[in-house]
Amino acid sequence: METAIHTSEAKTNYLNADYSIKSWLLTTDHKRIAILYLISITLFFFLGGLFAMLIRLELLTPAGDLVLDDTYNKLFTMHGIVMIFLFLIPSVPSVFGNFLVPMMVGAKDLAFPKLNLASWYIFMAGACFILYSILTGGVDTGWTFYTPYSTTYSNTNVITAGLGVFIIGFSSILTGLNFIVTVHRMRAPGLTWSRLPLFIWAHYATSVIMVLGTPVLAITLVLVVLERLFHFGIFDAKMGGDPLLFQHLFWFYSHPAVYIMILPSMGVITEVIACFSRKRIFGYNFVAMSSIGIAVLGFLVWAHHMFVAGISTYAALIFSLLSFFVAIPSAVKVFNWTATLYKGSITFETPMLYAFAFIGLFTIGGLTGIFLASIGVDLHVHDTYFVVAHFHYIMVGGGVTGFMCALHFWWPKITGKMYPEAFAKLSAIMVFIGFNLTFFPQFLLGYLGMPRRYHAYPPEFQVLNVLSTAGASILAVGFLMPMIYFAWSLQYGKDAGPNPYRAAGLEWMTASPPPTFNFAETPEVTWEAYNYDQIDAPDHGIDKGVEVAG
Amino acid sequence: MWSNLPLFPARASNMAGHVDALYFFLVALAAFFTCLISALILFFAIRYRKGRSPQATQVHGSTVLELMWTGIPLAIVMVIFVWSSVIFFMQTRPPKDSMEIYTVAKQWMWKFQHTEGQREINELHVPAGRDVRMIMTSQDVIHSFFVPAFRVKADVLPGRYTTTWFHATVPGHYHLFCSQYCGTQHSEMVGEVIVMDPADYDRWAAGGVDGSLASAGEKSFQQYGCSMCHRSDVAGRGPNLVGLFGKPVLLDDGRAITADESYVRESILNPGAKVVSGFKNIMPTFQGQLSEEEIVGLVAYVKALGNGTANLPLPVSQPNSGDYPVAPKAEPSAVKSDQAAAPAEKPTQPTPVNPAAKQ
Numbered sequence: 001m002e003t004a005i006h007t008s009e010a011k012t013n014y015l016n017a018d019y020s021i022k023s024w025l026l027t028t029d030h031k032r033i034a035i036l037y038l039i040s041i042t043l044f045f046f047l048g049g050l051f052a053m054l055i056r057l058e059l060l061t062p063a064g065d066l067v068l069d070d071t072y073n074k075l076f077t078m079h080g081i082v083m084i085f086l087f088l089i090p091s092v093p094s095v096f097g098n099f100l101v102p103m104m105v106g107a108k109d110l111a112f113p114k115l116n117l118a119s120w121y122i123f124m125a126g127a128c129f130i131l132y133s134i135l136t137g138g139v140d141t142g143w144t145f146y147t148p149y150s151t152t153y154s155n156t157n158v159i160t161a162g163l164g165v166f167i168i169g170f171s172s173i174l175t176g177l178n179f180i181v182t183v184h185r186m187r188a189p190g191l192t193w194s195r196l197p198l199f200i201w202a203h204y205a206t207s208v209i210m211v212l213g214t215p216v217l218a219i220t221l222v223l224v225v226l227e228r229l230f231h232f233g234i235f236d237a238k239m240g241g242d243p244l245l246f247q248h249l250f251w252f253y254s255h256p257a258v259y260i261m262i263l264p265s266m267g268v269i270t271e272v273i274a275c276f277s278r279k280r281i282f283g284y285n286f287v288a289m290s291s292i293g294i295a296v297l298g299f300l301v302w303a304h305h306m307f308v309a310g311i312s313t314y315a316a317l318i319f320s321l322l323s324f325f326v327a328i329p330s331a332v333k334v335f336n337w338t339a340t341l342y343k344g345s346i347t348f349e350t351p352m353l354y355a356f357a358f359i360g361l362f363t364i365g366g367l368t369g370i371f372l373a374s375i376g377v378d379l380h381v382h383d384t385y386f387v388v389a390h391f392h393y394i395m396v397g398g399g400v401t402g403f404m405c406a407l408h409f410w411w412p413k414i415t416g417k418m419y420p421e422a423f424a425k426l427s428a429i430m431v432f433i434g435f436n437l438t439f440f441p442q443f444l445l446g447y448l449g450m451p452r453r454y455h456a457y458p459p460e461f462q463v464l465n466v467l468s469t470a471g472a473s474i475l476a477v478g479f480l481m482p483m484i485y486f487a488w489s490l491q492y493g494k495d496a497g498p499n500p501y502r503a504a505g506l507e508w509m510t511a512s513p514p515p516t517f518n519f520a521e522t523p524e525v526t527w528e529a530y531n532y533d534q535i536d537a538p539d540h541g542i543d544k545g546v547e548v549a550g
Numbered sequence: 551m552w553s554n555l556p557l558f559p560a561r562a563s564n565m566a567g568h569v570d571a572l573y574f575f576l577v578a579l580a581a582f583f584t585c586l587i588s589a590l591i592l593f594f595a596i597r598y599r600k601g602r603s604p605q606a607t608q609v610h611g612s613t614v615l616e617l618m619w620t621g622i623p624l625a626i627v628m629v630i631f632v633w634s635s636v637i638f639f640m641q642t643r644p645p646k647d648s649m650e651i652y653t654v655a656k657q658w659m660w661k662f663q664h665t666e667g668q669r670e671i672n673e674l675h676v677p678a679g680r681d682v683r684m685i686m687t688s689q690d691v692i693h694s695f696f697v698p699a700f701r702v703k704a705d706v707l708p709g710r711y712t713t714t715w716f717h718a719t720v721p722g723h724y725h726l727f728c729s730q731y732c733g734t735q736h737s738e739m740v741g742e743v744i745v746m747d748p749a750d751y752d753r754w755a756a757g758g759v760d761g762s763l764a765s766a767g768e769k770s771f772q773q774y775g776c777s778m779c780h781r782s783d784v785a786g787r788g789p790n791l792v793g794l795f796g797k798p799v800l801l802d803d804g805r806a807i808t809a810d811e812s813y814v815r816e817s818i819l820n821p822g823a824k825v826v827s828g829f830k831n832i833m834p835t836f837q838g839q840l841s842e843e844e845i846v847g848l849v850a851y852v853k854a855l856g857n858g859t860a861n862l863p864l865p866v867s868q869p870n871s872g873d874y875p876v877a878p879k880a881e882p883s884a885v886k887s888d889q890a891a892a893p894a895e896k897p898t899q900p901t902p903v904n905p906a907a908k909q
Contacts, residue, residue, distance in 0.1 A: 237709025283611035324627040341594035343607040367580035376637030383729040449698025451729040454737035
């Protein structure tokens with residue numbers, strides 16, 4: 001009798017509690033909102049990817065022969081806007097942060113569930129503006145909206161796109177606020193700051209950036225819109241404005257935004273490496289503090305985007321120095337992840353492959369950042385494909401790889417089903433190879449001097465561009481495969497059980513998929529983070545955790 | 551196609567070697583750390599795979615190691631910072647006696663004006679073995695002057711002058727790119743830098759020219775009535791421009807600034823911004839009335855007045871330096887430097903500006 005009750009309880013979870021459309025659109029469950037985000041940003045990822053493929057096809061030949069120059073300019077602009085504002089910035093925080101932050105701190109939901117739902121609607125409203133601007137002709141300013149081109153010279157839909165990004169900013173701010181308050185106020189009994197998973201530390205640092213940085217971008221874009229509509233003369237030199245002022249304001253947000261895209265992924269792979277090497281993270285305090293260090297230093301380096309823009313020599317020197325400093329906390333993380341493997345008991349499930357890929361690609365991305373912080377070299381490679389390669393190593397090699405890592409690692413928790421491991425490994429390897437083939441040649445192109453955002457290019461750059469396009473095709477297949485096997489797994493995947501990886505962390509101590517309020521009773525934490533020694537101890541029994549969930 | 555696969559850009563300036571040296575060091579460093587991390591991961595992954603290491607040994611951390619991998623990278627990047635800053639100073643400080651070429655960028659072309667009077671579009675002839683300083687402005691949006699073979703790049707902004715310089719070493723033809731996205735034909739805003747032997751360059755520069763850039767400026771100076779007020783006698787309502795360029799100027803708010811290209815440009819377009827001490831703010835603005843090329847001509851003319859290679863068009867009485875508030879102890883050698891590049895003696899007779907080159 002008692003068993004029967006348990007089974008029926010276990011079958012009610014956040015997914016099957018109510019099937020109506022209304023229950024999804026009006027949900028305040030952080031897990032359902034995470035699913036809403038996951039579906040939306042996946043669509044945007046493939047939209048941005050479509051633009052990327054068209055760009056790569058155009059660059060297959062030196063002549064601008066596939067699309068018109070104006071079309072090409074719109075393609076790279078919309079690729080940037082969609083990928084950054086509609087995919088990368090919400091990716092890990094809004095999907096996995098939303099799903100996991102309350103579970104990892106042992107809470108029933110985020111601090112402000114309705115605000116959380118509002119932030120998805122605000123995000124979608126902003127996305128509608130951007131989609132509208134794309135469907136009615138597109139934007140051609142580059143995702144950077146540089147003035148006075150964007151305010152005075154472009155004949156495209158700058159206003160709707162700018163307003164879209166402005167609106168999405170509020171979604172970011174609300175999500176950040178929600179995480180900060182949740183981490184401060186809703187931790188389970190016994191879950192002290194030093195017992196928090198490093199995923200939480202990473203999201204906490206990210207949230208601080210979102211809350212402090214996003215308003216500056218929002219204000220800047222409003223100024224662009226106002227200048228375009230009413231000729232305020234803030235940025236256009238002809239009206240007495242200063243085009244460099246725009247760049248200062250824009251990069252004050254948009255450099256820290258890079259850390260919004262990478263820090264959450266760093267949190268993801270920290271969890272994954274600990275799990276699949278069965279070890280506590282090496283140097284927990286240093287990894288936690290390096291997240292905070294990155295968030296703080298990240299606000300002090302924006303003008304390294306402007307070394308050739310006409311800023312003073314001494315301003316350039318100071319920003320160069322500070323940019324070198326920001327390399328240090330990133331290096332600390334890489335070394336600590338590597339050291340975590342030492343004396344581990346390592347297995348190679350798909351998330352771990354993605355974590356290895358992340359470390360390698362992020363290391364290359366970070367080290368090439370040193371090239372760009374060195375003003376002497378930056379003067380040559382600035383605004384060339386070297387920069388394009390560098391930031392794709394960070395944002396795709398780091399950010400998207402981290403997202404894929406998270407998707408595989410927590411898919412069993414989110415859906416209760418296992419994905420097919422062999423296909424997943426194959427796609428991880430294809431992503432790694434395709435990515436390197438796409439973007440490594442671009443470092444060479446950049447040092448050769450090929451400027452970015454070129455629709456046509458001198459013929460001697462063709463071979464490297466062909467390699468890059470070939471790599472992009474492999475990368476595209478690598479990203480499409482998971483769509484298929486994840487969809488397949490929903491129907492045919494093995495049941496995952498509460499904790500298929502025997503992972504540490506409160507989110508694994510409840511059913512998969514979790515019940516609506518996550519835990520039957522609030523867990524009480526008596527252990528340190530990453531207590532793999534206890535989990536793997538013969539007397540521990542992983543089921544002990546499930547008992548907590550009831 | 552395969553025969554055409556360069557992996558390294560041509561080196562055609564004295565800066566290329568410096569930039570490449572640091573670049574190679576950084577490549578070596580990046581390769582070392584990438585290999586180190588990859589090797590460690592591979593080694594640990596094989597040595598501590600579950601089959602061989604069924605039970606993990608917990609290691610919580612090591613402050614010594616943390617300090618090491620904080621301190622060593624910090625030391626390395628500080629070395630790089632100093633090295634790259636030294637190169638940066640070389641890149642941004644043109645030698646004093648550089649020849650000057652004025653650049654006006656617009657969607658989507660490069661217009662160059664040599665002080666000798668040659669004008670060219672999307673082609674830039676420069677001599678090998680001489681220092682060349684580019685004084686650049688844009689008529690519309692932001693562009694960027696980029697010559698990969700010289701390892702030189704500088705954004706070109708509307709509303710102000712930016713400068714860069716290079717010292718070409720190897721004669722030949724090199725790419726000139728606009729590297730700051732500027733609209734529809736951004737990728738067509740390309741040109742060629744033609745580095746010539748100095749003797750060839752001098753012949754080229756002297757050939758078929760109607761008059762120097764400064765003489766074109768002198769014509770504008772008369773045409774727009776500047777000469778009515780900017781006189782060299784005490785009766786002038788505006789400051790005397792003879793001997794002005796490159797000298798410190800005392801302003802009516804007590805500041806002292808150096809009269810450089812940007813100051814002259816600003817004073818033409820926004821005369822009230824920096825009024826010379828002792829003068830009234832009565833000059834009208836010429837914003838919107840002068841093209842960037844005409845302004846460049848005027849700047850070149852004021853510069854020529856500054857070093858005595860041109861004269862004011864009015865009959866000049868005894869030059870009265872007390873009339874113009876030049877700060878004491880002005881360094882005369884500072885202005886002498888332009889003599890090499892500026893046209894020595896040019897006919898004061900105004901010559902029509904080539905209308906084709908104006909566009």
